[in-house]
Amino acid sequence: MKSKLKVTRSKRVKDNSENKHSHLTISLIAVAVGLLFAFLLTIATGRNPFDLLTALVRSMTGFNLQNPDSFNIMYVLNWFLNAVPIIMTGLSVAFAYRTGLFNIGGEGQIIAGSTAAAAVALLVELPPIIHPIACILAAAAAGALWGFLPGFLKAYRGINEVVICIMMNYCGMYACSWFTKVFLPIDPNTNDRTIAIMESAELKQVFSNSTSQFNWGFIVALIAVVLFWFVIEKTTFGYSLRATGFNKEAARFAGMKVERNITLSMMIAGALSGIAGALLILGIYRYGRIFTFFDNYGFDGISVALVGGSTGIGVLLAGMLFGLFKAASGNLQLFNIPKEISELIQAIIIYLVAIQYAIVLLLDKFNARKRKKKEIEEKPEGGNV
Template structure:
């Protein structure tokens, strides 16, 4: 019980330390920290429009965080979420543009296409890890760049006639909702948040309540012990990467079918996949932790846009705070040591 409490307390302390150090940086730089955080809060929760944008922002963060967390629970570091995210985005839009079907068929088909594309992209590093023991970090990093340039080529030369943007997905493949937008003062909120919450439940149920999930976690704890217990380590490595890639592809579908409704040629990475790493780390690689971590990151990202307008504070300071939070999460061992020592003193 004490260990679980410390595991919950550690990310909270990391967030507080990040905010405290970020506040010190603001004050030293000559900015009003109180005005800055007030503007941040108002920009995230001050109006229904901003609330809708926060929910819209953290929807893909949840799924990207799950993609990192799921692989990590099996002992793999999936840095390729950004690439899996991009191919999922493109696949969803491609199906959404190319077909004219009833919504009950078209929307699920586009979502499944995104999941399949992300899973296929993640299968490659998973197979190389299982078959040849090629480190997944190197392969997934390289495949991010491959995904970026391949998707740009397909958009410009296959889906469109030398254009930088596809057509809008058909209404039958869209996640957008007039009702959700109207109650949030016409923000870009869409039904993807429901899918993201279902994704959290799926990850929890799969890992904690199924035999396959037990095998996956066993491989993550100790591959040699899992092998001697009769489990197929290679099969579970590939399966974990495929499932993680499906989550990442689904995150791409949220953008392609919901937020934007199209795919465009990109000059660089979107950052969602890389933010997913921070979300998973802060969330302790658990589904409930990822949900609340994504909420924090979404609020910080959206609220930061109001800081220059209301307080005259550059929104890059929020990126500094996020980086500090990640730093303290990465240094969580030190925090845990301190908590353990404090707990032992309390017991005495």
């Protein structure tokens, strides 16, 4: 009996590792095809594809291939800066997905978190180190509150969370804009933002002499990745949430509190997006915003979670990749290449990962032919062995 359990367990581990490797292979193929298509399109429009490569390499390394002696770390820091909020929203979507939910409400949760962080940063006086932490916690609470209603209605009324999340996005934008106008001090020179937040609440730049706004918010994102992995993979609480997502009735039969788990899953996902809003306010804008449109960080998080396979390290790498494309859009324009090229690359990557099952079938077919060819070559000429 024990030997059977060991065989089953080893087989399950092997299957999981194969799934991870196949998803990694698909993601790498998608990135390669996206870049190849971008180079071909650049050639088709009469531009130099080497300029596209130069813009991407410069955004990633700080070196200019056309002038190897030049180096500017600002480009690398801007890459990291662009990746931070996308990583956070990617973790938000991935957490919900791993627990059987689809969080498309990241935009509203980011706005709620941004407004809460701005309120604490403007109205509450605290010491320098404690102040940004308090702002981030307030943003997490606001994001969790914005994720509570979709989770609650899904758990206790069976209402699709996608519909509620989309509605909550717009409710968040208009409600938070009203709150900002009524309760927070507005900058009289613009009337479309608050005054600057207190200096004690700011997330300081890592390199004060740099022109980049890269700040300590990147550490918050890395901590979030580690906590995501630990909670989902290494705790009984995470196992309970994942079990609920896999099969609600089986989880209920095992004694798990299904409704509570669904609600908590959406609240935790909302908290992660809310923190992304705080990092934007405290580290980049440094003032409260009156929102009239979405920044699309929440929707970018869906793409990052998809490409990253909804794992902690996968979301981190996918977030860095998409952050690179966002940072490179400015460099592309310097070489007279439309910035939409970077968006096109992202779209192709997302599309290819979305149809991953078709790619898996093609890979399986290719591997089957390869194995068959190998068997024929190894087969003796005399016939059967």
